[in-house]
Amino acid sequence: MSPCRIAVIGLGVITLKRHLPVIAASPDFEIVAGANRRPVETSMCGRQYRDYRDMLASEPSIEAIAICTPPDVRCRIALDVIAAGKHVLLEKPPFSTLGEFRQVRLAAERAGVTLLGAWHSQFSVAVERAREILADQQVAKLRMIWREDVTVSHPGQDWIWKVGGFGVFDFGINGFSILTRILPDPLVVRAATLRIPNRSQTPIAAEMDFAGLQGDDRLHAEMDWRSTTVERTIEIVTRGGQRLRTTNAPQHLEVDGAVVVDGENLEYPLIYDRFAEMIARGESQLDELPLAVVADAYLIGRTLTDDTII
């Protein structure tokens, strides 16, 4: 089979660092073009367009498109791309609202194209291993700690503070995409606190408690963008006393103190392998559960003002 002719919409940091090198190395895909409002210095994306609609009109041979823009415009773009009959890969979080998941899923079904919502943290050997271990267990304790310095990770990126930008949830939702994948029971938010800076519409930090199966279970998550250190840790203790710990999540997994997975980051190669496989089989995969956890935090979350200057 000849490689699938792919284009990319949105040429930001993640596209340049993750998507384009993986596409270049993949035998399944061949890059044709890229679209971005402002021209970007790169030789990796083929012909560049400022308007993705011009690209769709000028490059009819494109078969698939990766949409890597900020989430608030992805739905409109996805609908246009699907209407043009292209397969779609969506960066995470695929959309800003649950309604957009339903709308785009329906459009893709009707058009018969493949749709892959690429929650990249789910594409990891450690996550798959944790899922297998927990499949027939009950969780008694859960602790998710997600911390980094937003001025380092998102310098000058205003969209994260705007409505639909999710704030610290754009970071924490990776943790939720792991938890909703590996936990044997639904992840149910019981309480949440969102800390929102004065000039922001989105939180810079959040804490959440989840429902346990028994009264003394403790399931807790903390996300903080005010940290000077980087941490992405999930710790789980099962009812039977087994301890799982993934740090630098999700590459590294320990069970009862012994390292069982410690690999390099192969998330994006695995995403594109899966995308190729799904196109070949005519399948789609678009999981809304990680966003539903954020939605629940907003639905019952207490909001507090945070005095961080953004």
Add this chain to the structure above:
Amino acid sequence: MSPCRIAVIGLGVITLKRHLPVIAASPDFEIVAGANRRPVETSMCGRQYRDYRDMLASEPSIEAIAICTPPDVRCRIALDVIAAGKHVLLEKPPFSTLGEFRQVRLAAERAGVTLLGAWHSQFSVAVERAREILADQQVAKLRMIWREDVTVSHPGQDWIWKVGGFGVFDFGINGFSILTRILPDPLVVRAATLRIPNRSQTPIAAEMDFAGLQGDDRLHAEMDWRSTTVERTIEIVTRGGQRLRTTNAPQHLEVDGAVVVDGENLEYPLIYDRFAEMIARGESQLDELPLAVVADAYLIGRTLTDDTII
């Protein structure tokens, strides 16, 4: 068949005014008992308990339970009631979070009991008629106006202003339960403004725009608890120019100016008819779409401070 032995948890205004009279008049149900934290003066609910767990323990003959408490405690109660093997009817909104929908649905499936989420506004002849009319149409314009005076409709009810109480969405969600039932396409929130009073965690008013299929479509909703008048109106114009209007929603429906349905409120009798039917057939119905619309409003909504004193 002998009538189904039913109990009620939560003896508030809606229980006394809607549920108990309908149960008393239904040939399918027989009231056994009721539970409420504070004793309530009524002869309609059979034996009264302060703790629903005492009721479950003392009245093993109960077959079904209507849960009519405020939404924030309904999930815990529903799980206990399902664990006791009873069928469950849930007042709207069934739960405060999307996670609770998943958790309770799973528990009911495993226990083999019937679960009915009674979005009462969906149980109306006018709504069913509107759904039939719109089934093969496209919506070009939508206007939902939901207004009432909260000091009249919810006097002294503090829970509506607390986290998980939903504020004006507890009122507006009835409109969303109609829209998600009658519209032929997903209801996708594009923008929202939530007006939150100073001492509240929930909005007293909200405005929302929904995605249209074409650029010039206008789909808009307004909910306002600061009004001195009562209005519950939905107006829809189809692409073909047909006009639907339901006022005092959802009892009254006009199509192109002609009244096509103008009935009395039979929502609660129809809910209990359906509950009996579903128990007999071993079916369940628990629709989360109206809450997903509220969740989306929170996810991308702009919050403003409102100066109403609550």
